[in-house]
Amino acid sequence: MIDFTFTEEQEMFRKAAREFAETKVADKVPEMEETEKASDEVVKALGEAEMMALTIPEEYGGLGLGYTARLIALEEISKVSVATGMMLQIFALGIEPIIQFGSEEQKKKYLPALAKGELLASVAVTEATGGSDPTGIRTSYRKEGNDYILNGRKCFITNSHIADTITVLAKDEENPKAFNAFIVEKGMEGFKPTREEHKLGMRGCNTGELAFENCRIPSENLLGVEGKGMRVALAAIGDVGRGGMVGCALGLHAACLEASVKFANERILYGKPISNLQTIQNKLADMKIDLEAGRLLGYRATSMQDKGMRSSNEFAVAKYFTTEAAQKAAKMAVDIHGGYGCMEEYAVSRYLRDSFVLGPSAGTSDIMKVIIARWVLS
Amino acid sequence: MLKIVVCVKAVPDPKEAHKIKIDPATKILTRSDVPFVLNLVDKNAMEAALQLKEQLDAHITILSMGPPPADNIVKECLALGADQGFLLSDRAFGGADAYATAYTLAKGIEKIGPYDVVLCGMASSDGSTEWVGPEMATFLKIPVVTRVNEIVEYDGEWWKVKAGLENGYRLVRVKLPAVFTVTRDLNTPRSLTFSGIIKARKKEITQWGIDELAVPEESAGQKGSPTIISNLATIDSKRTVEIITGTREEKAEQLVQKLADTGLI
Structure with a gap:
């Protein structure tokens, strides 16, 4: 059972x-x-x-x-x-x-x-030339004595300017198939966070660029086995990154539903609350169905992860479903609020903006489908 | 070591109060799908105990009476930092009014053993009688100070507390053991922490029924409750608007009359 x-x-x-x-x-x-x-x-x-x-x-x-x-x-x-x-x-x-x-x-x-x-902490994989395809990154390292010299730029990195330790993925200058993951510390010579982004949503979390210019990393900061850094980055993103986005999506989705129920019960049209109207009830029911389904997918994946089972495919399904559903829920929440939904005084306008950031983080919905299709066809 | 007993109550979640209905036939509150939470002002009693424990050598015991699901709120207090918990739970305790509740809790306190201080919230959000604390003190034959909003002196066997009055306050010196009922002004309760919840895994909740407490059946629950509720009704809070016309004097006269008719003045 x-x-x-x-x-x-x-x-x-x-x-x-x-x-x-x-x-x-x-x-x-x-x-x-x-x-x-x-x-x-x-x-x-x-x-x-x-x-x-x-x-x-x-x-x-x-x-x-x-x-x-x-x-x-x-x-x-x-x-x-x-x-x-x-x-x-x-x-x-x-x-x-x-x-x-x-x-x-x-x-x-x-x-x-x-x-x-x-x-x-933070993790830095994405670059202008690779995020969904991490092999396309150009940040590179070369060995110099006991140290590694890192050069390149990372973009769209969450916590870029506040993180003290960042796991950075880089490619071997001479061997494009070898990757290393390094723990880069704030203040290391040759490393600095540069541009801070202005995002559509999730404005309260810092996102920006990192620059590495002949940044010297001691060999004790190499994570995992030399040349096998891709595994280090992807293992974390696959389960913990996608799982985290599921949490963000479920929370946002629940907030959309809660705000919509409250508004629908308070807003009077035709002499009664709009929650009495079937068209509004339909939207609320859709939001609830997706929220329940998303929770089942998300918590199923984390329960597998807690048991030490491989769960990255299950997380890909949960990440796809919950982030897409949260975006739909945010749109419905704004629709239910009518004109009020376009006003910043109402939280749903923020929810809608925030919902657009859920998809691209830790792998876009299209990339989730690539992973899921690979799972189905394997 | 200062031995503190904190009495807490599981009440229907005030956030879901709209779901509570009155059965028209039995006049009993139906609250089946409303979750139980820790009574709000009991959190202040709990916080007072925790602050005392931080400053003195103290041991905190939680005591509650309620159905088995009420062990959740006892567990919550253990997670906040209490040392041990007791839940008085028995079908025979059901339907107790403030008097029978105070009697049963007092029996529980006596059975737990020596104590110095009994803390409780001044009232519960569902009953709101403010009687349980004083009645419990009466059964225990110890002093009580109600509506405490500051514990001024707390070392030694004489304590000084500041207690609220409608238009002022009382400064009361009281010899321990004593019961204190506290207000929400006393402190700001801390929140649960994840590590506190983990620590509570090792703390046990002892459940006692009517046999363990040796309470006579006629003194417990509904049988031991002298209170008779003649009626319970839902307050209808509909607003209406009425425009008063006439000269300024006439309008004032009418307004005063209307307010007097409603019993507001």
């Missing part, structure tokens, strides 16, 4: 995450929208609330709670601020390569501070 219920403890995690989002994040959303910057107070609060420690093993100062707990937290936080959910999801994505591929020294050096939120 399959058990589809959350445990009492998981329900309590949800409550903790919801309380956190409502008390520490909600008030900061207008400021983050206005400044288009991550809020220092929110980042600090995330650390204090142990949100970065969820997936880090206990022996390295984390909570070792796994990926279902992480999805619960992301869903609840994204319900209030999907930009904060996105920021948190990328912290975990930056941490994951160290958990999965880091040496004992690297784990001891970075994980305890990352768990406390004293260090912030």
Whole structure:
């Protein structure tokens, strides 16, 4: 028998995450929208609330709670601020390569501070010439004594300007089939975050470019096996990156539904609330059906991941479905609000803008279909 | 070591209060699909206990009476940092009014063992009588201070607390053991943390029924409740508009009359 219920403890995690989002994040959303910057107070609060420690093993100062707990937290936080959910999801994505591929020294050096939120993490794969196709990247390295020299540029990197440790994927200057993943630290000579992007949505999470100009990386910062860096990057993105986007999408979707139900019950037309109209009920039902289906897909994938099973294909399905569904839900939410939906005073206008950022992050919907088709045909 | 008992109550989630209906025949609240949550002001009592524990050598016991699902709120208090939890749960306790609840809780406190301080929220969001704290103190034969909004002195066996009055406050010196009912002004309750939830895995909740407490059946639940609810009704909050006409004096006169008729003045 399959058990589809959350445990009492998981329900309590949800409550903790919801309380956190409502008390520490909600008030900061207008400021983050206005400044288009991550809020220092929110980042600090995330650390204090142990949100970065969820997936880090206990022996390295984390909570070792796994990926279902992480999805619960992301869903609840994204319900209030999907930009904060996105920021948190990328912290975990930056941490994951160290958990999965880091040496004992690297784990001891970075994980305890990352768990406390004293260090912030990110991952940098995408470039102008490759994101969906990571083999197309041009950032390169060459060996020089015991060090590596890194050159190139990364773009659309979440947490670009606030991260302290970034897992950077680069290609061997002389062998286009060999890739390395390095832990690059803020302040390393030859490395600097450059342009900060102005995005359509998720304005409260920082996205930007990174530049590497003869950046010297000591060999102890190499992650995993020499030349096998692609595996390091893709393993993290496949499960943790897509899983994180599922959390962001589910939270946004739930927020769209909640706002729509509230508005539909309050808005009076023809002498009664518009929630009495079948056309509105139809939209609400569609949103609810997709939300329920998305949750089943997402939590099925995380439960497999928590059991140590391969789950990247299941995450591809969940990521495709939930991000597409959230976008549809945001459109319906704005439709239900009518003219009010176009006003910034109503959160649904932000939800619609935010929903467009869900798709391209951690693999576009089209790339998810490529992966799913490959799974079906294999 | 200061031994603190915090009494907490599981109440229907106020956010879903619109789902609570009154059965017209039995006058009982039907709340089947409304989840239970920790009574809001009980969180302030819990926070007070946690702050005392941070400053003194203290041990926090949680005590609640309710149906088995109420163990959720006891667990929540354990996750917030309490040391042990007790849930008084028995069909025989069902339908208890404030008096029978206070009696049963007092029996629970006596059975738990020696205590110095009993903290509870001043009222529950569903019953709102403010009687349970004082009645419990009466059964325990110890002093009570209600509506505490500041604990001024708390070292030694004499405490000084500031307690609210309608138009002022009282400064009360009281000798422990004592019951304190607290207001929401006392502090800002902390939130649950993930590590607190993990720590609560090792903390046990003991459940006691009527036999364990040795409470006579006629003193528990509905049988032990002297309160008779003659009626329960849903407040109709529909707004209406009425334009008063006439001279300024006539309008004022009519307005005063109307307000007097509604009992507002």
